[in-house]
Amino acid sequence: MSFNTFGHLFRVTTFGESHGVAIGCVVDGCPPRIALTEADIQPYLDKRRPGQSRFTTQRREPDQVKILSGVFIDEATGEQVTTGTPIALVIDNVDQRSKDYSDIKDKYRPGHADYTYDAKYGIRDYRGGGRQSARETATRVAAGAIARKIVPGMTVRGALIQMGKHGIERARWNWDEVERNPFFCPDAEQAKFFEAYLDDIRKRGSSVGAVIEIVAEGVPVGLGAPIYGKLDGDLAAALMGINAVKGVEIGAGFAAAAFSGEENADEIRMGNDGKPVFLSNHAGGILGGISTGQPVVCRFAVKPTSSILTPRRTVDRYGAETEISTKGRHDPCVGIRAVPIGEAMVACVIADHYLRQRGQMGETPAWPFARA
Numbered sequence: 001m002s003f004n005t006f007g008h009l010f011r012v013t014t015f016g017e018s019h020g021v022a023i024g025c026v027v028d029g030c031p032p033r034i035a036l037t038e039a040d041i042q043p044y045l046d047k048r049r050p051g052q053s054r055f056t057t058q059r060r061e062p063d064q065v066k067i068l069s070g071v072f073i074d075e076a077t078g079e080q081v082t083t084g085t086p087i088a089l090v091i092d093n094v095d096q097r098s099k100d101y102s103d104i105k106d107k108y109r110p111g112h113a114d115y116t117y118d119a120k121y122g123i124r125d126y127r128g129g130g131r132q133s134a135r136e137t138a139t140r141v142a143a144g145a146i147a148r149k150i151v152p153g154m155t156v157r158g159a160l161i162q163m164g165k166h167g168i169e170r171a172r173w174n175w176d177e178v179e180r181n182p183f184f185c186p187d188a189e190q191a192k193f194f195e196a197y198l199d200d201i202r203k204r205g206s207s208v209g210a211v212i213e214i215v216a217e218g219v220p221v222g223l224g225a226p227i228y229g230k231l232d233g234d235l236a237a238a239l240m241g242i243n244a245v246k247g248v249e250i251g252a253g254f255a256a257a258a259f260s261g262e263e264n265a266d267e268i269r270m271g272n273d274g275k276p277v278f279l280s281n282h283a284g285g286i287l288g289g290i291s292t293g294q295p296v297v298c299r300f301a302v303k304p305t306s307s308i309l310t311p312r313r314t315v316d317r318y319g320a321e322t323e324i325s326t327k328g329r330h331d332p333c334v335g336i337r338a339v340p341i342g343e344a345m346v347a348c349v350i351a352d353h354y355l356r357q358r359g360q361m362g363e364t365p366a367w368p369f370a371r372a
């Protein structure tokens with residue numbers, strides 16, 4: 001199976017499947033002499049790790065990352081740093097229960113990728129979904145931790161802003177709350193509501209979708225290229241590449257269609273520091289595929305987990321009609337654990353464009369220009 005690599009200069013190739021020996025990735029193109037140890041990566045994996053609350057799957061994956069290559073001790077500082085060579089990261093799979101899946105091995109879960117994998121490849125690793133499982137996304141989170149170190153001063157944060165039909169109150173947005181509740185929700189009041197709401201869904205053996213917002217701050221102006229290298233295009237592809245994502249928006253997104261030109265215009269003034277100040281950010285920090293220097297804002301919609309207890313009509317791989325009810329261990333709302341994955345994908349894309357900008361332009365031109 002090909003197409004397991006993304007990025008141009010910051011290039012990530014992932015490998016492994018849910019119930020194999022291990023999963024991992026190779027990060028190629030990371031600049032040398034960046035301090036990097038496993039402790040820089042592990043906290044992000046811990047955020048994505050299952051089994052941390054009753055609202056996520058009870059699989060017990062410690063998700064301990066090992067750096068296999070691409071780092072060395074810098075004698076001058078005694079610090080472990082990147083060497084500019086491929087960084088291989090590996091995470092062992094330790095909590096496989098393949099028997100959980102044996103009674104559905106020939107049946108296709110509606111909403112899952114069982115049918116399409118079978119129809120395309122003629123073979124399917126049904127144990128935990130094999131390569132279609134979101135287990136693979138742990139390796140992207142590990143790569144994202146490295147990407148965060150590449151763009152100086154950049155922070156990438158994510159939050160769950162809607163579960164099912166229930167959105168947050170944006171006036172109550174508090175980034176500190178994201179770390180305090182099991183939903184990565186920035187609205188404490190709505191997070192309380194989500195507890196009872198999701199408990200009910202989980203007990204009924206059902207599932208629900210979510211919307212996640214990712215905000216990257218400290219993104220320099222000028223990243224991204226017109227036409228086929230648009231920053232927003234690459235972000236959309238990266239976020240759509242996350243399992244169960246069915247929609248991506250940048251800035252005002254679909255709401256922009258209902259704005260007037262006046263409402264949509266992010267008016268510009270000059271700031272005291274000689275840089276432009278945008279009076280709003282409907283563009284989500286990207287114009288013409290190029291970053292404006294404002295926060296880059298993306299949202300993505302995650303569908304409800306397709307593995308549910310409630311019986312659904314389906315067919316098996318021999319063409320017989322049947323029913324399916326998925327009993328294994330599943331997240332009632334996979335959107336929760338998608339938050340650190342979305343952050344990682346955004347960090348990887350921006351790091352890649354940062355290196356591309358440096359490669360093509362060297363220094364970004366000094367703006368504003370002197371009149372001739």
Ligand SMILES: Cc1cc2nc3c(=O)[nH]c(=O)nc-3n(C[C@H](O)[C@H](O)[C@H](O)COP(=O)(O)O)c2cc1C
Nearest residue numbers: 112113132134243244245306307330331334337338
């Ligand atoms: C963090 C995360 C965990 C997931 N866990 C499950 C799961 O336990 N059961 C399930 O049916 N789908 C799960 N999914 C979604 C499937 O991986 C996904 O729906 C499937 O691969 C089909 O791909 P598609 O939905 O992108 O079309 C998860 C997704 C994410 C982001």
